Amino acid sequence: GGAPLAARATRAAAGVSQGAQGACREDAVAAPRGFAALATPTMNPQLQHAAGPVVSKGLAGVYADVTAISTVGQASGAGLTYRGYTIEDLANKTTFEETAYLLLHGELPNERELRAYKARLAQHRALPQEVCAALEITPATAHPMDVLRTGCSVLGTLEQEEEITAASAVAVAERLIGSFTSMICYWYNYHRNGKRIVPNVDSNDGTAKAFLKMLRQDDAEPDALEEHTVDASLVLYAEHDLAASTFAARTTASTMSDSYSAITTAIGTLRGPLHGGANEAVMHFLEPLATPDEAEALLRQRLAAKNLIMGFGHRVYKHGDPRNRVFKSLSKALSQRPNGRPDLYAISERIEELMEREKGMYANADFYAASSYHQCGIPTELFTPIFVVSRTSGWAAHIAEQRSNNRIIRPSSLYVGHGPREFVPLAQRGDTPKASL
DSSP: OOOOGGGGSOTTSOOOOSSHHHHHOOSOOOOOTTOOOOOOOOOOGGGSOTTOOOOOGGGTTOOOOOOSSEEOSOTTSOOSEETTEEHHHHHHHSOHHHHHHHHHHSSOOOHHHHHHHHHHHHHTTOOOHHHHHHHHHSOTTSOHHHHHHHHHHHHHHHSOOOSOSHHHHHHHHHHHHHHHHHHHHHHHHHHHHOOOOOOOOOTTSOHHHHHHHHHHOSSOOOOHHHHHHHHHHHHHTSOOSSOHHHHHHHHHHHTTOOHHHHHHHHHHHHTSTTTTTHHHHHHHHHTTOOSHHHHHHHHHHHHHTTOOOTTBOOSSOSSOOHHHHHHHHHHHHHHTSTTOOHHHHHHHHHHHHHHHHHHOOOBOHHHHHHHHHHHTTOOGGGHHHHHHHHHHHHHHHHHHHHHHTOOOOOOOOOOOSOOOOOOOOGGGOOOOOOOOO
């Protein structure tokens, strides 16, 4: 399994030169379908304030580029859309494979394109022997996000991206969406159950079903609602504009680095609890709670102590995350099954109501994602790796878009340190207190 992916990519698609000249060009280059050249925006003269430069911590409110991939609660009132389609329509009416294709190719697939795409993703679930060996020596105590980060790096050395083009980013995305699903299930079963699993390459099984089958290893068909829940979650998490991990991926891509490096950058960023790890933190909070009253008492204690409550608030969504509505309906449906957890749903609902009433904070996508995944029997430690499988489609769409009209991302910082100082020779330096950093 070591053939370069570029050999399987569309070599005819024009890309960006790897030379210094190509890295600095601002005019557009040809791009595959869905990545039409974007106009380079002009500088807004209003940003040149007479009082000097304006610093925006966390880049809040800063438009770093233009994009044709998604809208996220922007002033237009469009809400969350992927290439013009609302997240509600995509989560309720499409599969993850359709949505990933949309993000990566610009349009929803027809039946023939979807069959071919599902077949390619299924084939890509196969793992090279070297990757399996790396997963086996990765410690059982490793965080699963570290497992995927390592697996991505190993695969990138075996199947190197020879050309730095938009088309090759799409090809790498297909490989990683398929293989990430297998990687996490292989590592989990090897270290938890002592099994070397055989990746599921059945093209009749979509990503969600294949994941559940490989995870459980019980030869049973997954429950339809559980399969739909995982599939819908992959749609909901697939793309979210310039979230921290996506911006990190685009920054790496802007240096003309390869797609594996850009995706590895994104995984490392998503690993943080303020980004991708929030749904795991939510479940750790919910799990020991027995009743809604107990949940309310503990929540009030934490609020009084000014503790951070994970799963609430969002930089963009000030009046509710549209993804939360879908996750909440899935969690409720799962709780109403004979083997469901109505207590867990009731506890979650009480916490949501209290946070909105007392703090004016709304649940984000991670809050009900936690109870949804838990009721599907998915181990808490694997919540964020599912995010990776999903968001790889969005990351790669942004990598391709960056390459189609590249300029290296290099913002400036406003210096607030010492003014000019005279150099003091070593022999003349006393034990002066050092400034804290």
